[in-house]
Amino acid sequence: MTAGDVKVVLAVLLTAALASGSIFFWKNRVPQLNPVELTIEVDGQEKQRFFFSDLEAGGQHRIKGVLGYSLLEVGDNKIRMVESPCPDKICIGMGWISQPGESIVCIPNRVVVRIVGSNDNGYDALSR
Amino acid sequence: MNGQQEQTRKLLNLSLLAAGGTVLHALESYLPALSTLPGAKLGLANIASMLALIWYSAGDACKVVVLRVLLGSLLAGIFFTPSFFLSVAGAAGSFGAMAAAIYMSGGALSIIGISILGAVAHNLAQLLMAMLLARSWGVVFYLPWLLLFALPTGYFVGLLSTLVVRLVPFSFRLPLITTGKNRQDLTCKCRICRWSPHLPKED
């Protein structure tokens, strides 16, 4: 093999290393850096989107729905509905949600709180 | 040899290369799979493209590649199936890379290096085509493996090509193109490559 050949081999090795490195990062970084993302939809429109890590545990979050204000409580990487103007309070009964794929749905107030971004521990949708 | 004879010989040799490439391609499909990775093949048919490139011009080699891919797919019954497009992508990629390497490397690369580049491009082109066909970027995760895999397969194909270039009698060959150097400069000088059972005496 000539010196040029050796350079080619080194270049290929370097590219492979870079590619595998970036793939490794890309695969592992996504769930680690934004572990869980939260979306809030009102009447079918996405109104807000944020990462759990940006929310303060113990804090509360108000959403204006169709009927009035729904109140969310943020826990340690989980969230639940604590107040809602809807008549049946099913959304409050849903309790805490924490896994990607889970959602709190308040049909009368048209509010959907959804945990998005699927990973292997979670699931893509919930049959209920 | 007069011009007429030379032309006939060239036509004959190119046809032989195309036929040989087709046969190698078919033979390889009978070998057990080297790995479960898509596209992880030896790429023996690249020997034909390589020899055509070394002995003749890029245009002639292109004809050999096109013939080989068309014939090979027709014989394998994969014409215009996804495998066909993968095969076209691979052949085009490796041919393009090897031609570019031969014309542009200025003699810095031996057949081995050229062949490795060809194998890398072959795998990359197939990966790209697979992504297009599957409409998914999921296969990109194979990229590092396919790159690494191209090293041994490219080396092996380069080695075989080197041996063929050295063993085939000179009367078979025609003066070589490349950047003013003759074909010997493309063969590798290392111990492995120099080894050969009956190396014919060079002219």
Add this chain to the structure above:
Amino acid sequence: MRIKPVILVFVVTSLCLAGCDQVSVKERRTEFLLDTAVTIAAYGPQAKEAVAAALAEMNRVADLLDANNPDSEVSLINRNAGRKPVPVSAEVFELVELCQHYSQMSSGAFDITVRPLVELWGIGNKDEYVPGPEEIDRALELVDYRQIILDQQKKTVYLPRAGMGIDLGGVGKGYAADRAREMLLEHGISSALIDAGGNIWALGERPDGKPWRIGIRHPRPKADRNVVAVLSGRDFTIVTSGDYERFFQRNNIRYHHIFNPATGLPARGLISATVVGPNSAEADILSTAVFVLGADQGLALVRQLPQITAMVVTPDLDVLLAGPLQSYFEFTGKEGVGR
């Protein structure tokens, strides 16, 4: 010049990486229909159009089947109970026939004529209360799928007694999901998730090529645990009926919205029944039927149907399975499987 091969490799690599993002287009939309929130997420070049078409189709189906909409064919049938046969579209007729088929198979555990019962209990409305036995008996006289008179030739549906009423709520979400799937397929979508209020159609596989993972809600969730099991697979629909979706409590007794047409009371044998299959309307019907029939009879029914898999949760939180996909359930806790 020597650096060229290296550049070549890098250029090809970066081209390939840059080109990939364009391939998968994602569209997700939520709409409120069929008394629930419907979300469709689709992947593919025509995702936007496909999701719009699927939601439009689901809206059409919802209007067709809504018993509370005075203009729907179902309301028309109910208004003319005891008066005259009502000609209906082929679509509604076939749906009623499908329901009748499974009513027979389940010996009436699934019954679209439960509407008088649902109205009596008023579950989901403000005026929910626990009716007395006489009231229930009176309502039950009007609940009998065998009394529905279908005319194949004229495509009419007739409820022979005044006060009878049909409610396609037990099949509507499933049927709408099936229709939505058809629309997505017509638009060339091969990866999508239709969530019709927990009625899931997992179309194709995930855009990353992995199987879809669908969680099944735990009927009595705890803080750290919301699902009983996760089902992995490609191209299937999954429907769960539970006593937790719509209910009220009086004197510590839970009164929910799935009635046993034999007793007129909320069904008590199970707290959750999940059915997996290739057709959401049938899975929807069967999840109700299995829920009402209870573990033994319900799973016996499922075993008669080769394409159907079911998972049920008993009031003691025992988990039981039947059907071909049993091994694809991944349990998140230590609930016993089998008995």
